[in-house]
């Protein structure tokens with residue numbers, strides 16, 4: 001079914017929303033077909049992990065809301081799919097993410113806070129995303145992400161990744177520490193200019 005979308009800055013597009021049955025984790029992941037998603041040879045695909053605080057409320061602590069908005073426009077222009085994956089808090093859930101935020105306010109970085117709560121740095125699994133793409137008939141894709149783990153995992157799950165495109169860098173005072181940890185510790189392709197290598 002089609003849903004007209006309007007983002008906070010007034011950007012408008014329209015999505016073909018697809019639901020699934022039989023996904024291995026039983027979660028209600030969504031695929032949004034944007035632009036000429038059904039006519040392109042190699043669709044642009046963003047696997048976007050849910051972030052209620054960033055995506056819905058516009059939290060400045062992370063870059064998720066800005067990346068979602070950017071992805072909507074770039075995928076509309078290129079033709080492809082936004083996979084909205086219900087992997088809140090890198091898979092630890094909303095309440096645990098908020099507990100991790102409290103620890104970050106005491107000085108831990110985003111990964112150390114996860115470990116203090118006895119989680120792995122990143123608990124996400126992309127099996128359901130691969131199942132969704134297979135069900136949509138997408139065997140080859142260009143991915144929109146800075147996270148090297150996403151193309152690596154999706155390749156292992158059988159997707160032919162033709163290209164990986166970076167998102168913009170949505171750097172703000174409130175998310176600088178978070179982006180720096182992603183770039184330094186998990187190899188996210190984020191050009192943070194003078195921020196990298198400097199004391200936080």
Ligand SMILES: Nc1nc2c(ncn2[C@@H]2O[C@H](COP(=O)(O)OP(=O)(O)OP(=O)(O)O)[C@@H](O)[C@H]2O)c(=O)[nH]1
Nearest residue numbers: 048049050051062087088089090100110145146147
């Ligand atoms: N546990 C935890 N999760 C966080 C924190 N900040 C943001 N997140 C979650 O991290 C995830 C970010 O997902 P994505 O936008 O797919 O980003 P990414 O894996 O960093 O890579 P990109 O594709 O480059 O954006 C979301 O699920 C957020 O809820 C944090 O401090 N702790």
Ligand SMILES: [Zn+2]
Nearest residue numbers: 051054062064
């Ligand atoms: Zn976020």
